[in-house]
Amino acid sequence: MKILLLSHRALFPQNGGYPIVVYNTIKGLVALGHEVTLISLDEKRKTDRISESDPILEKITYRPYSIDISVSIWDAVRNIFSKTAHIIDRYYAENVERVLIKHVKKGNFDIIQFEGLFVTPYLQAVRKNTAAKIVYRAHNIEHQVWARLAQQKSDPIKKIYLGMLARRIKKCELHTLNGFNGIITFTHQDEETIRAHHIKTPVLVMPICVDLTKYQPDYSKTEFPSLFFLGSLGWMPNREGMEWFIESFHSELTSGDLRAKFYLAGNDIPEQFDEYETPGKIFIQGEVDDVLEFMNNKAVMLVPLMSGGGMRVKIVEGMAMQKCIISTSLGAEGINYTHGENIIIANTKQEFYDAIQRCISDEHYCRSIGQNARSLVEEHHNFEAVTNKMVNYYNRLLGNSNPL
Missing domain, CATH: 3.40.50.2000 (Glycogen Phosphorylase B;)
Incomplete structure (x- = not known):
């Protein structure tokens, strides 16, 4: 053909x-x-x-x-x-x-x-x-x-x-x-x-x-606890979701109860996002050379989308890398997920806070979510x-x- x-x-x-x-x-x-x-x-x-x-x-x-x-x-x-x-x-x-x-x-x-x-x-x-x-x-x-x-x-x-x-x-x-x-x-x-x-x-x-042969998770390289977002901020829904998340949780991440480093990576990150960076706590990294290695090195993936549509490639990739993912319902749209089993759904600030708090305090829970996520990708993607x-x-x- x-x-x-x-x-x-x-x-x-x-x-x-x-x-x-x-x-x-x-x-x-x-x-x-x-x-x-x-x-x-x-x-x-x-x-x-x-x-x-x-x-x-x-x-x-x-x-x-x-x-x-x-x-x-x-x-x-x-x-x-x-x-x-x-x-x-x-x-x-x-x-x-x-x-x-x-x-x-x-x-x-x-x-x-x-x-x-x-x-x-x-x-x-x-x-x-x-x-x-x-x-x-x-x-x-x-x-x-x-x-x-x-x-x-x-x-x-x-x-x-x-x-x-x-x-x-x-x-x-x-x-x-x-x-x-x-x-x-x-x-x-x-x-x-x-x-x-x-x-x-x-x-x-x-x-x-996804070609699953490319996605080979290695927990020995994973920093726990750690949080990350990966995606282009040239796409407006990603940018607005990140602005909401950092503005909502900046104080909790830098001086509050959420004691985990947060990494923001991707292309087209506006210069004003540099103002969010806090030494040793919030890292604005820009585009990374090896996306899968970046994922592998971090523990909990955040997808706080409030607008947009379609299926998020980065969620499928994160699942393939056995990441524990916290996403809004809209962010996970189209994926045949089960909340609390292969992904965590959070649609409000309080739900995100509770989900992050549990994930950064329970490594075994994070790993089980990630392993179930990989199984879902193997079956449906x-x-x-x-x-x-x-x-x-x-x-x-x-x-x-x-x-x-």
Whole structure:
């Protein structure tokens, strides 16, 4: 089977949930013998991080194209009086569309998969130039993310602006979904949202998968007690969740009863977060060289998400690393968890405090939660099983009774 994947981010290195998901999909498809082409939009952003060569690049056709998605103050002001969602439109570039059409015409693809809403400005051009089945993978329901962000805002101007943006994204998103032959979501909650809006396109729920051979926990390296968060603060729900957590618990972590070091790591951490750092107690580390080693060295993973959507890749990865995880219900959305057995759910400040207090005082309890979490990932997020499910879905869309 010849498969083209379109992504709105460069995948190398895998320094966030989105590139990890798309990368694992490619790796799984290649392992099953399918011919994969990846076209990614590479955001024009300066970075000090060097992307290492990846072995998978020798097994696929890879075409990255630079695109400038920056928004000026004038663009933001002008958008207030527009009816479109600039957050999506900024990913469109005529030169990218031209080269994309050439690839589509020459590729003779069976499946073309759009990885999220931000590559959909190219849907019409692709549709006109291919007989392939076109699939949309909803990494989340984008308008829900922005609507939940608006709900969290106390500033009335920000609330109004984000609410307006959410409505525009919703209009675009729902209209776009009807233009695909198939839709893949990570969670049943996202499937229900799509069906509630009478989208006629068939939907498959397929959870995030990980290659478990990469996740090898070693308790001898784990600092206990310790707390950590790992994720991109360029994604607004992560940033707001972290602001809430640190502001809520800064005094307890630095001079109160929560006697455990807290580590914050990830990319795109704003400079103002440096003000939270407290020597020997709160560490703002930024992007780390080895994500899994960082996880391995810490004990309790925190996911205080108050907005957002979809399934959190970092939770699945944390579970694979046998981490004891404390998360909000929203953060753990889509994962077939059991509270108190393979994850701890906390939705209020008091619930987070109680959960942290118990975890940092009982290492055996933490380990049992982590071990059960690993078992859950082995059962529901198995790399091979999930990839096979995706390929079977492709074959049904193509009308094939047997795999290609």
